[in-house]
Amino acid sequence: AQSVTQLGSHVSVSEGALVLLRCNYSSSVPPYLFWYVQYPNQGLQLLLKYTSAATLVKGINGFEAEFKKSETSFHLTKPSAHMSDAAEYFCAVSEGGGSYIPTFGRGTSLIVHP
Amino acid sequence: EAGVAQSPRYKIIEKRQSVAFWCNPISGHATLYWYQQILGQGPKLLIQFQNNGVVDDSQLPKDRFSAERLKGVDSTLKIQPAKLEDSAVYLCASSLGVGVTETQYFGPGTRLLVL
Numbered sequence: 468a469q470s471v472t473q474l475g476s477h478v479s480v481s482e483g484a485l486v487l488l489r490c491n492y493s494s495s496v497p498p499y500l501f502w503y504v505q506y507p508n509q510g511l512q513l514l515l516k517y518t519s520a521a522t523l524v525k526g527i528n529g530f531e532a533e534f535k536k537s538e539t540s541f542h543l544t545k546p547s548a549h550m551s552d553a554a555e556y557f558c559a560v561s562e563g564g565g566s567y568i569p570t571f572g573r574g575t576s577l578i579v580h581p
Numbered sequence: 582e583a584g585v586a587q588s589p590r591y592k593i594i595e596k597r598q599s600v601a602f603w604c605n606p607i608s609g610h611a612t613l614y615w616y617q618q619i620l621g622q623g624p625k626l627l628i629q630f631q632n633n634g635v636v637d638d639s640q641l642p643k644d645r646f647s648a649e650r651l652k653g654v655d656s657t658l659k660i661q662p663a664k665l666e667d668s669a670v671y672l673c674a675s676s677l678g679v680g681v682t683e684t685q686y687f688g689p690g691t692r693l694l695v696l
Contacts (some may be wrong), residue, residue: 471623499681510672510687511583511624518682557623561681568637571623 470559473572479578486545488575491557493539500541501559501569502532511557517541528552534549553579583607585688587673593694599661600689606654606675612636614685615648615658616672624672630656631679635680666696
């Protein structure tokens with residue numbers, strides 16, 4: 468069975484500081500991994516996805532994530548936080564297959580201080 | 582390009598009442614998904630359609646939830662009767678095809694409160 472753990476329900480950073488949002492997964496087969504962002508009262512938007520190609524994945528808005536099989540991790544980073552990055556971030560895992568049923572983490576709220 | 586449209590945006594009902602949500606996916610998208618997002622949790626997939634056929638509904642509580650996509654475009658999700666624990670945001674998403682690498686585009690969601 469697949470599962471996702473997001474460490475920290477809230478992460479607070481100063482504008483211009485490094486953003487690090489943690490995600491650990493569990494999967495019985497090589498996983499597909501995703502990061503989504505959700506702004507208030509909006510749906511989810513895909514930031515980036517890992518589909519077994521390069522382990523360092525670059526996404527939109529300057530975010531990137533690195534797949535580390537030995538650590539079963541897929542942490543999301545951004546070198547310099549902007550106020551507009553304040554949102555809820557969700558990590559998700561899928562084991563593939565025809566129907567594609569993703570399992571989402573509980574989410575991490577990113578707070579950016581001026 | 583128009584995004585995924587959902588209505589209503591908000592709904593308040595009493596328990597044991599019925600409610601329906603509507604979704605219009607991005608034009609040309611064959612695959613449509615309904616998710617339930619309970620406060621403080623990540624979204625949970627309820628049902629996935631490809632065109633007008635069901636691909637997966639293993640996580641849909643079929644005793645009270647139903648969904649249809651009759652013409653392979655719009656979709657409705659119904660709850661009858663509603664329970665307190667159904668209070669959540671119901672998200673609709675669509676993608677061009679089916680498969681784990683397909684990008685899903687989400688609508689703004691319908692926020693349901695059951696009293």
